[in-house]
Amino acid sequence: MNFSDHTHRLAHHEFLALWEKSCGAGPPAEPEFKLDPNLPAFEVSARDGRIVISGPSSIEWLYGVYDFAEKFLGCCFFEPGRERLEKTDSPRLPDGVLIPARKPLLKRRGFIQEFPFGPDSRELFDWMARNKLNYLLTWMKYYDTLDAASKEYLAVRGINIESGHHNFNYWIPGRRYNQTNPDFFAEIGGRRIASSDGKAELLLSEQLCTTNPALRREIVKNMVAYCRANPEIKTLSLVPNDGFGWCECAECSKFYDKNSKGDLYSVSEHVYRAGRIYHDMVNDVITMLRRELPDVNVTFCAYINYCAPSPGFRLEKNMAVHMAPYWRCINHRIDEPCCEINSNYARDIRAWCAAKDGGEVNIYEYYMGVNLYISLPMVHHADIFKEARWYHEQGVDGVLTQFHIPHWTAYGLNYYLMAKALRGEDEQTAVTFAMRRLFGADAPRAEAFYRKLKELLQSTGGCHIPYPYSLLSRTRPEQYRELHAMAQELSSDDPFRRELSVWTEYLLRFKAVFDDYHAGKAGIPEIEQFREWIHSHRATRVFVHEKVDMLLNAWCTAVRAERPWLHFNLDWEDAYIRKHEQRRTNHV
Numbered sequence: 001m002n003f004s005d006h007t008h009r010l011a012h013h014e015f016l017a018l019w020e021k022s023c024g025a026g027p028p029a030e031p032e033f034k035l036d037p038n039l040p041a042f043e044v045s046a047r048d049g050r051i052v053i054s055g056p057s058s059i060e061w062l063y064g065v066y067d068f069a070e071k072f073l074g075c076c077f078f079e080p081g082r083e084r085l086e087k088t089d090s091p092r093l094p095d096g097v098l099i100p101a102r103k104p105l106l107k108r109r110g111f112i113q114e115f116p117f118g119p120d121s122r123e124l125f126d127w128m129a130r131n132k133l134n135y136l137l138t139w140m141k142y143y144d145t146l147d148a149a150s151k152e153y154l155a156v157r158g159i160n161i162e163s164g165h166h167n168f169n170y171w172i173p174g175r176r177y178n179q180t181n182p183d184f185f186a187e188i189g190g191r192r193i194a195s196s197d198g199k200a201e202l203l204l205s206e207q208l209c210t211t212n213p214a215l216r217r218e219i220v221k222n223m224v225a226y227c228r229a230n231p232e233i234k235t236l237s238l239v240p241n242d243g244f245g246w247c248e249c250a251e252c253s254k255f256y257d258k259n260s261k262g263d264l265y266s267v268s269e270h271v272y273r274a275g276r277i278y279h280d281m282v283n284d285v286i287t288m289l290r291r292e293l294p295d296v297n298v299t300f301c302a303y304i305n306y307c308a309p310s311p312g313f314r315l316e317k318n319m320a321v322h323m324a325p326y327w328r329c330i331n332h333r334i335d336e337p338c339c340e341i342n343s344n345y346a347r348d349i350r351a352w353c354a355a356k357d358g359g360e361v362n363i364y365e366y367y368m369g370v371n372l373y374i375s376l377p378m379v380h381h382a383d384i385f386k387e388a389r390w391y392h393e394q395g396v397d398g399v400l401t402q403f404h405i406p407h408w409t410a411y412g413l414n415y416y417l418m419a420k421a422l423r424g425e426d427e428q429t430a431v432t433f434a435m436r437r438l439f440g441a442d443a444p445r446a447e448a449f450y451r452k453l454k455e456l457l458q459s460t461g462g463c464h465i466p467y468p469y470s471l472l473s474r475t476r477p478e479q480y481r482e483l484h485a486m487a488q489e490l491s492s493d494d495p496f497r498r499e500l501s502v503w504t505e506y507l508l509r510f511k512a513v514f515d516d517y518h519a520g521k522a523g524i525p526e527i528e529q530f531r532e533w534i535h536s537h538r539a540t541r542v543f544v545h546e547k548v549d550m551l552l553n554a555w556c557t558a559v560r561a562e563r564p565w566l567h568f569n570l571d572w573e574d575a576y577i578r579k580h581e582q583r584r585t586n587h588v
């Protein structure tokens with residue numbers, strides 16, 4: 001049995017199961033699946049009491065089943081693993097087209113998984129298929145742990161895996177090369193670094209001596225071996241380790257202009273640009289790999305000090321760039337020219353699209369703020385639709401976002417609506433549908449709640465980069481009290497609705513500890529109390545507890561060291577936060 005048969009069988013099974021679950025009995029007739037290569041996507045119609053799902057592939061049939069289930073069977077695929085269903089009578093459907101075929105707005109729609117696979121991974125894969133996401137980018141070290149059955153599970157659901165992310169260390173691990181090939185590693189301050197082999201937790205800032213021809217050949221050799229051992233993988237990455245730390249040897253130094261530093265918007269003013277050296281390596285490695293494995297694609301990333309294509313660089317066949325608007329402003333859309341941060345990212349995205357020559361451009365998003373924004377609000381619902389349309393107009397191929405399941409109550413609506421936006425659904429219809437299904441008759445009050453949350457963000461005045469200091473230093477406690485009261489009114493038996501008020505209570509508490517700390521009235525005991533309160537809500541989907549701990553630990557460390565706490569106690573990062581604040585003050 002081949003791939004399409006399994007997907008076909010799943011589509012058939014899901015159709016019957018979902019109908020029976022919501023209507024209490026099966027459909028009056030078996031569904032019919034019709035292959036129609038001329039359709040741009042699935043189309044659902046009814047004929048003599050039978051549902052006919054046509055489409056160009058079996059995966060589009062599966063999408064058709066899920067779309068039909070949301071629109072006609074009372075389903076709402078809002079959260080992984082938490083079923084949400086309005087029981088309904090079997091729908092009486094007139095003959096004719098029920099859901100017309102619509103070409104997806106963007107080809108690649110996906111998630112970036114920055115954590116290991118676990119017991120809830122299958123629920124996640126189900127959720128992705130139900131929301132028509134078809135791409136999962138994950139770290140190679142996590143993909144290594146995935147069993148064959150899970151790989152099959154993903155394939156049947158049409159989800160392409162990219163095994164990659166930050167991976168210089170995967171291709172050239174320190175444990176294997178530190179002794180034999182010290183010249184593979186970056187030279188800093190006149191000495192070759194010894195790789196920590198990924199053990200330095202955050203911002204590794206350990207790079208390779210990327211101009212070394214023997215190193216490049218070794219990477220290609222290891223890529224070929226990897227693809228032979230994992231033939232299902234068709235997309236790899238070649239992405240520097242997190243952070244900075246590029247090689248300063250004589251050969252590598254030819255690629256830098258020491259007078260040309262990065263930019264404020266991309267948090268790289270303190271280092272020189274590394275675009276030319278990175279793109280030179282990417283070109284060379286992909287050219288060598290293509291000779292051996294012509295059907296394997298290699299992605300690379302664009303952010304911090306290598307945001308834009310270097311002069312003359314072409315995005316050729318087998319290449320894709322993931323462009324990450326790191327520390328973007330979330331108070332403006334990426335396409336708003338008035339935003340002095342995002343307008344730079346928009347320019348970079350246009351430059352990448354102009355460099356397309358058979359390759360692809362994807363956006364690497366953070367529809368959760370960023371990792372250490374720790375569940376503070378980002379309400380990007382309608383904005384995602386406008387951004388998706390703008391990306392489409394520029395020639396962008398896909399959008400992927402970082403995400404976590406444990407904070408779904410805070411950001412799930414961004415993820416759910418992103419999926420709809422990337423397929424090209426209408427903004428108003430999708431937002432209204434989500435509010436009706438999640439809040440029923442309380443939808444207008446829920447809409448008012450989210451408007452108020454958005455107002456909280458906007459009330460910071462101008463740009464807002466999603467780190468806690470930016471929000472908490474520019475908002476007032478009354479705003480959080482008001483939000484909390486609104487969330488309490490929305491509370492019900494439904495876990496998502498109930499958790500909204502845990503979320504707003506958290507915002508209120510965070511703001512209080514923050515203000516007290518700045519007034520000299522709170523220190524480690526208060527921070528620890530706050531932490532304990534957060535950890536007493538492990539059963540909810542409000543917090544990614546490890547990230548909360550990372551930030552609160554940094555806060556306590558700053559208090560102990562009697563240094564002002566801004567974020568994560570990294571001097572260069574704190575300097576940006578101070579600079580943002582200064583620019584705001586100057587504007588006022």
Ligand SMILES: [Zn+2]
Pocket residue numbers: 186187208209210211212247248249250251252253
């Ligand atoms: Zn070097």
Ligand SMILES: [Zn+2]
Pocket residue numbers: 329330331332338339340341342462463464
């Ligand atoms: Zn802005």
